[in-house]
Amino acid sequence: MGAEQLATANIGVVGLAVMGSNLARNLASRDGNTVAVFNRSPERTRLLTTEHPESGFVASETIEEFVSSLARPRTAIIMVQAGAGTDAVINQLSALFEPGDIIVDGGNADFHDTIRREAAVRATGVNFVGAGISGGEEGALKGPSIMPGGSVEAYTTLGPILESIAAVVDGVPCVTHVGTDGAGHFVKMIHNGIEYADMQLIAEAYDLLRQVGGHSPAAIADIFAEWNEGELESYLIEITAEVLRQVDAKTGKPFVDIVLDEAGSKGTGVWTVQNALDLGVPVGGIAEAVFARAVSSHPEQRGPVRAGITARPEIAVVGHTFHDDVRAALYASKVVAYAQGFDAIIAGAEKYNWNIDKGAIATIWRGGCIIRAQFLNRIKDAYANDSTITSLLVDPYFAQAITDGESAWRRIVSTAALSGIPVPGFSSALSYYDSLASERLPAALVQGQRDFFGAHTYKRVDMPGTFHTLWSGDRSEIETVGSSH
Ligand SMILES: NC(=O)C1=CN([C@@H]2O[C@H](COP(=O)(O)OP(=O)(O)OC[C@H]3O[C@@H](n4cnc5c(N)ncnc54)[C@H](OP(=O)(O)O)[C@@H]3O)[C@@H](O)[C@H]2O)C=CC1
Ligand SMILES: O=C(CO)[C@H](O)[C@H](O)COP(=O)(O)O
Numbered sequence: 119m120g121a122e123q124l125a126t127a128n129i130g131v132v133g134l135a136v137m138g139s140n141l142a143r144n145l146a147s148r149d150g151n152t153v154a155v156f157n158r159s160p161e162r163t164r165l166l167t168t169e170h171p172e173s174g175f176v177a178s179e180t181i182e183e184f185v186s187s188l189a190r191p192r193t194a195i196i197m198v199q200a201g202a203g204t205d206a207v208i209n210q211l212s213a214l215f216e217p218g219d220i221i222v223d224g225g226n227a228d229f230h231d232t233i234r235r236e237a238a239v240r241a242t243g244v245n246f247v248g249a250g251i252s253g254g255e256e257g258a259l260k261g262p263s264i265m266p267g268g269s270v271e272a273y274t275t276l277g278p279i280l281e282s283i284a285a286v287v288d289g290v291p292c293v294t295h296v297g298t299d300g301a302g303h304f305v306k307m308i309h310n311g312i313e314y315a316d317m318q319l320i321a322e323a324y325d326l327l328r329q330v331g332g333h334s335p336a337a338i339a340d341i342f343a344e345w346n347e348g349e350l351e352s353y354l355i356e357i358t359a360e361v362l363r364q365v366d367a368k369t370g371k372p373f374v375d376i377v378l379d380e381a382g383s384k385g386t387g388v389w390t391v392q393n394a395l396d397l398g399v400p401v402g403g404i405a406e407a408v409f410a411r412a413v414s415s416h417p418e419q420r421g422p423v424r425a426g427i428t429a430r431p432e433i434a435v436v437g438h439t440f441h442d443d444v445r446a447a448l449y450a451s452k453v454v455a456y457a458q459g460f461d462a463i464i465a466g467a468e469k470y471n472w473n474i475d476k477g478a479i480a481t482i483w484r485g486g487c488i489i490r491a492q493f494l495n496r497i498k499d500a501y502a503n504d505s506t507i508t509s510l511l512v513d514p515y516f517a518q519a520i521t522d523g524e525s526a527w528r529r530i531v532s533t534a535a536l537s538g539i540p541v542p543g544f545s546s547a548l549s550y551y552d553s554l555a556s557e558r559l560p561a562a563l564v565q566g567q568r569d570f571f572g573a574h575t576y577k578r579v580d581m582p583g584t585f586h587t588l589w590s591g592d593r594s595e596i597e598t599v600g601s602s603h
Pocket of ligand 1: 133134135136137138157158159162197198199200202203204206207224225226227251252253254255
């Protein structure tokens, strides 16, 4: 590593922790690439170059050296901690980059930050691409799903290199230009929200099979492995079977029994729910998954409540088809979670003026990412058949899937309630479906209450206009000017 470097690298990676080092190795393994690498603490850089001489990295110990090692137009992918760390590296690179160069933030950035950063960097003539990258360590190395946002010009240069390192399904690379500025990180955020919901539903299925079904973790691993051969085939089901089959070497107990039952999070699920609230999109499945992790992480509340209860419900007696019912409930709830996630994408695209192709998003999520699944082919097909559908639940395939699983779904939610097993994911998904399916909702009464205490007005079912009842007067109705609010 010298002070000046020859500009031999066609791409660089800044941030060489788990994701950055694996992405750099992935890039280096593709024909024609010479990869420059830099990390704030040089120890990581040294470790990577020592352990992987085959990658032929051009390593630097200062950011200046790193920039000088890049051929023009310079392209650098940042894989550092979201937030202040990312801002620090963007500032360093923008001070040294020239118009036409490209900075890619591949971390899990808040898309509002990406919108801000893209505008600031673009003003200097440098291109900024906020790219969601999913797949964890293995995906980064072997082929992730990549969700880049930013300008079309930047994608023209960057697209081929991203396509060369992404996962490939049916010959199609799992990368697409999602839209301008923050679109890529927005879609990655929704991906993570769906990931939360999917994981929670799988965890509820496990809990039911264990507590009500009476199966051991190893037996449940076999059930999940079998489910992974059918419509539920997905990476998350596959790894769940692996986790459940694991035995703790220290105690000989199932691994799942020695792990503290307090789920952590890094924040992208919370962002999804916060933004869905702002957009007015009901994403109950994702919200329940976030809240379920929060409930689990409050032992100071769980302990005393549990200690104060003298008797728990008897576990309901179930028949031998119970695990088929759980599978059907899991599938129906999963359909709802994905439908809600795509609704949030549609609402975000509208609010932020992104031209997001829903079918293309389903396509690039089929491989490389954490929520990769066969099932995404069905979503791709649904939007190919009709890109204007108001909900995935009206697509003929999904409507039929829900109808087929509906009775089992209801049996599972009621069995769980009778047995005292928490199923916030399954039950919120069912309530959401029932809300959409109901002829009339008690929202009419809520409107009446709002009008009573706040003169917020209401609309009538039998005539146009906006009305208010004089609740504290003679209770006659008047027509009001302006719309209901
Ligand atoms: N881990 C995962 O499975 C996934 C992670 N991501 C995202 O990818 C990004 C990288 O993730 P991961 O590899 O896990 O690493 P971490 O999120 O743990 O971040 C560690 C890296 O950030 C660098 N860093 C932190 N602060 C600064 C700073 N102020 N200036 C310069 N560098 C800084 C560290 O440098 P140093 O070594 O000097 O401390 C190190 O290289 C994150 O945004 C993460 O959210 C996305 C998908 C999956
Ligand atoms: O982005 C990811 C995968 O797509 C990360 O694995 C994500 O950080 C996991 O989130 P959390 O730690 O909140 O469970």
